Amino acid sequence: xxxxxxxxxxxxxxxxxxxxxxxxxxxxxxxxxxxxxxxxxxxxxxxxxxxxxxxxxxxxxxxxxxxxxxxxxxxxxxxxxxxxxxxxxxxxxxxxxxxxxxxxxxxxxxxxxxxxxxxxxxxxxxxxxxxxxxxxxxxxxxxxxxxxxxxxxxxxxxxxxxxxxxxxxxxxxxxxxxxxxxxxxxxxxxxxxxxxxxxxxxxxxxxxxxxxxxxxxxxxxxxxxxxxxxxxxxxxxxxxxxxxxxxxxxxxxxxxxxxxxxxxxxxxxxxxxxxxxxxxxxxxxxxxxxxxxxxxxxxxxxxxxxxxxxxxxxxxxxxxxxxxxxxxxxxxxxxxxxxxxxxxxxxxxxxxxxxxxxxxxxxxxxxxxxxxxxxxxxxxxxxxxxxxxxxxxxxxxxxxxxxxxxxxxxxxxxxxxxxxxxxxxx
Amino acid sequence: xxxxxxxxxxxxxxxxxxxxxxxxxxxxxxxxxxxxxxxxxxxxxxxxxxxxxxxxxxxxxxxxxxxxxxxxxxxxxxxxxxxxxxxxxxxxxxxxxxxxxxxxxxxxxxxxxxxxxxxxxxxxxxxxxxxxxxxxxxxxxxxxxxxxxxxxxxxxxxxxxxxxxxxxxxxxxxxxxxxxxxxxxxxxxxxxxxxxxxxxxxxxxxxxxxxxxxxxxxxxxxxxxxxxxxxxxxxxxxxxxxxxxxxxxxxxxxxxxxxxxxxxxxxxxxxxxxxxxxxxxxxxxxxxxxxxxxxxxxxxxxxxxxxxxxxxxxxxxxxxxxxxxxxxxxxxxxxxxxxxxxxxxxxxxxxxxxxxxxxxxxxxxxxxxxxxxxxxxxxxxxxxxxxxxxxxxxxx
Numbered sequence: 001x002x003x004x005x006x007x008x009x010x011x012x013x014x015x016x017x018x019x020x021x022x023x024x025x026x027x028x029x030x031x032x033x034x035x036x037x038x039x040x041x042x043x044x045x046x047x048x049x050x051x052x053x054x055x056x057x058x059x060x061x062x063x064x065x066x067x068x069x070x071x072x073x074x075x076x077x078x079x080x081x082x083x084x085x086x087x088x089x090x091x092x093x094x095x096x097x098x099x100x101x102x103x104x105x106x107x108x109x110x111x112x113x114x115x116x117x118x119x120x121x122x123x124x125x126x127x128x129x130x131x132x133x134x135x136x137x138x139x140x141x142x143x144x145x146x147x148x149x150x151x152x153x154x155x156x157x158x159x160x161x162x163x164x165x166x167x168x169x170x171x172x173x174x175x176x177x178x179x180x181x182x183x184x185x186x187x188x189x190x191x192x193x194x195x196x197x198x199x200x201x202x203x204x205x206x207x208x209x210x211x212x213x214x215x216x217x218x219x220x221x222x223x224x225x226x227x228x229x230x231x232x233x234x235x236x237x238x239x240x241x242x243x244x245x246x247x248x249x250x251x252x253x254x255x256x257x258x259x260x261x262x263x264x265x266x267x268x269x270x271x272x273x274x275x276x277x278x279x280x281x282x283x284x285x286x287x288x289x290x291x292x293x294x295x296x297x298x299x300x301x302x303x304x305x306x307x308x309x310x311x312x313x314x315x316x317x318x319x320x321x322x323x324x325x326x327x328x329x330x331x332x333x334x335x336x337x338x339x340x341x342x343x344x345x346x347x348x349x350x351x352x353x354x355x356x357x358x359x360x361x362x363x364x365x366x367x368x369x370x371x372x373x374x375x376x377x378x379x380x381x382x383x384x385x386x387x388x389x390x391x392x393x394x395x396x397x398x399x400x401x402x403x404x405x406x407x408x409x410x411x412x413x414x415x416x417x418x419x420x421x422x423x424x425x426x
Numbered sequence: 427x428x429x430x431x432x433x434x435x436x437x438x439x440x441x442x443x444x445x446x447x448x449x450x451x452x453x454x455x456x457x458x459x460x461x462x463x464x465x466x467x468x469x470x471x472x473x474x475x476x477x478x479x480x481x482x483x484x485x486x487x488x489x490x491x492x493x494x495x496x497x498x499x500x501x502x503x504x505x506x507x508x509x510x511x512x513x514x515x516x517x518x519x520x521x522x523x524x525x526x527x528x529x530x531x532x533x534x535x536x537x538x539x540x541x542x543x544x545x546x547x548x549x550x551x552x553x554x555x556x557x558x559x560x561x562x563x564x565x566x567x568x569x570x571x572x573x574x575x576x577x578x579x580x581x582x583x584x585x586x587x588x589x590x591x592x593x594x595x596x597x598x599x600x601x602x603x604x605x606x607x608x609x610x611x612x613x614x615x616x617x618x619x620x621x622x623x624x625x626x627x628x629x630x631x632x633x634x635x636x637x638x639x640x641x642x643x644x645x646x647x648x649x650x651x652x653x654x655x656x657x658x659x660x661x662x663x664x665x666x667x668x669x670x671x672x673x674x675x676x677x678x679x680x681x682x683x684x685x686x687x688x689x690x691x692x693x694x695x696x697x698x699x700x701x702x703x704x705x706x707x708x709x710x711x712x713x714x715x716x717x718x719x720x721x722x723x724x725x726x727x728x729x730x731x732x733x734x735x736x737x738x739x740x741x742x743x744x745x746x747x748x749x750x751x752x753x754x755x756x757x758x759x760x761x762x763x764x765x766x767x768x769x770x771x772x773x774x775x776x777x778x779x780x781x782x783x784x785x786x787x788x789x790x791x792x793x794x795x796x797x798x799x800x801x802x803x804x805x806x807x808x809x810x811x812x813x814x815x816x817x818x819x820x821x822x
Binding site: 029030032036039040043247248249251254261264265268269272276281282283361362364365368375389395398403406 | 450453454455458461468471472474476478546552559563567568574575578579762765788789795796800803804
């Protein structure tokens with residue numbers, strides 16, 4: 001009886017050595033079959049060969065300190081070129097001693113983007129962040145900002161209008177009075193301004209020297225084009241998407257026509273159009289800033305694509321949500337802004353970020369119409385005859401910067417997808 | 427009773443300003459009026475500006491002599507040709523890049539996408555890094571990089587790298603390689619090639635029918651390839667096997683003879699294909715992952731090899747998920763080929779841009795660009811929608 005040990009008391013055998021630990025992992029993932037083993041060996045050889053060649057070029061024989069391009073020749077990578085030119089690549093022709101301004105503008109925009117990435121900020125705080133952030137950015141870039149009276153009146157009118165539409169039933173009488181006051185001041189002021197009864201006052205904030213947009217360049221330009229392109233294209237895209245889903249045939253036709261037209265042609269043709277046709281469209285004598293023209297083209301382009309993404313979100317909502325909102329007696333703006341959009345937008349945030357990554361990359365196309373974005377300044381750094389002949393270094397550096405931006409955004413989108421799906425995942 | 431009263435309930439009378447139908451029409455009329463006013467304002471300004479700047483309008487300029495050189499043409503073209511011809515050359519060049527780009531990036535993207543799912547950890551990591559590296563950097567940057575590498579890192583024609591016993595030359599002027607001398611038999615070989623494709627299609631259909639009837643598989647791929655390659659080869663032999671070649675030779679500062687793939691074209695195609703296949707790979711991967719795991723397990727249980735289960739079981743089903751997003755990638759390739767202008771490949775936008783600068787007629791030219799891209803885009807979507815319907819799940 002002593003040798004008949006109960007099964008449960010036996011010590012379990014350890015698994016074979018080649019099934020666990022590092023060895024097991026290697027066996028399972030690299031050498032699971034003959035074919036797999038051969039693939040692994042060939043790939044390791046190829047990776048080693050490429051890596052050794054690249055390290056040799058980029059690190060061991062590279063020149064980090066040369067004073068001119070001639071000293072660099074013959075060896076490996078010429079990173080001294082980047083050292084020499086990085087301020088131009090990042091900030092373009094912005095006055096050299098003022099480079100701290102675009103630097104802080106970039107930091108402000110990055111802070112703005114990072115703060116808006118935090119879900120706790122997705123409420124009225126977002127407006128504050130973007131308002132303050134944009135003000136600082138443009139104050140730094142331009143140096144001087146003039147806020148005309150009519151703009152202030154217009155903002156008052158819009159704020160009052162939004163408040164009245166959304167909170168008409170909920171607001172206390174005093175709050176409603178405030179909205180009426182805003183609308184009244186805005187409307188009356190604008191009319192008075194238009195007939196000339198009010199003078200063209202403007203608030204001037206001018207702590208720094210003025211730098212015009214033709215001198216802007218590098219990373220701030222890319223960031224401004226992408227960020228504000230999206231910021232304006234977003235509400236525009238929402239309107240287009242709502243229009244496309246509308247029951248009103250004329251509105252629907254206009255929106256479908258616009259979206260399909262823009263999506264059918266390349267961005268370059270829109271940019272060329274903005275640069276050669278926009279001046280023809282306006283009364284003679286008016287000129288629009290070239291930078292603004294490119295920004296308008298990017299906004300129109302982005303709007304059409306964002307509209308399609310948002311349409312996907314609108315379509316994913318069950319019909320009951322629309323019907324329930326109707327049954328509650330909400331009017332169209334209330335239904336849309338309080339019931340439909342909060343749910344629809346939540347669904348489309350990850351694809352929207354992917355669209356944004358696309359636009360971030362697409363802003364590089366503005367170099368075709370002669371705007372000095374980040375890629376264009378990198379390109380211009382190659383033109384210097386003293387440093388000619390090192391395209392690989394400059395483009396790899398630029399690619400690295402773009403990669404950091406796009407890669408972190410795509411990680412954020414993945415994380416967000418995970419977070420937002422928590423409720424529906426089991 | 428209750429139902430009847432509900433159905434025939436008299437319409438509640440509402441004030442006209444609260445009637446949703448009337449409100450809808452008023453709103454539409456206001457919006458269309460505003461858009462119309464904007465359009466009228468822009469058009470009247472434009473007419474005014476055109477008259478003041480004395481710019482002609484209409485498409486008559488298309489008949490005039492273009493007067494500019496185009497480096498890479500598929501049809502006969504000289505500076506004495508008309509603007510219409512120049513734009514047509516551009517359209518053909520765009521189509522050439524787009525078609526080759528679509529084919530190659532589908533191929534490469536599928537390989538990379540399947541590679542990311544490989545059980546081999548190293549292979550799947552390499553494919554993942556390929557995807558991340560290419561899709562997180564602007565296409566334009568890749569185009570510049572490849573173009574500058576070809577034109578600056580490659581030696582000049584005199585020091586050209588020669589491959590395959592001095593028959594292919596790589597230099598910063600492009601890739602030179604020999605071609606057969608023009609011969610009347612080539613036309614008939616082309617006909618034989620088309621006949622071969624049709625024949626392969628019939629053989630494939632017959633093979634499928636036989637397999638359904640008898641269960642015997644038929645090697646449709648090798649048989650089809652045999653017909654497609656064999657028929658032209660037979661025609662060539664029947665025509666007396668003309669084998670005179672035009673060899674590239676260094677004459678003065680450049681090569682003469684043979685044929686050349688221009689560096690601009692190479693850089694554009696390589697850049698487009700590498701960039702787009704990163705996106706295609708993600709689409710293919712998510713299409714395969716969308717399949718239920720039971721599909722690959724069932725295929726394995728039937729004794730199919732990994733390749734067979736991929737080809738016969740997984741990919742055909744994954745296609746249903748893959749085709750719609752793939753369509754938009756194909757459209758993207760076509761539209762992205764317009765970046766050619768940045769590296770000097772004479773595509774449609776480049777030709778039209780020169781035309782705008784020479785004639786000043788921006789509006790007509792931009793209409794031509796839009797019309798051309800819209801028709802190409804619409805044809806691609808029409809074709810892909812037809813294909814999508816064909817492979818869609820047939821439900822009762």
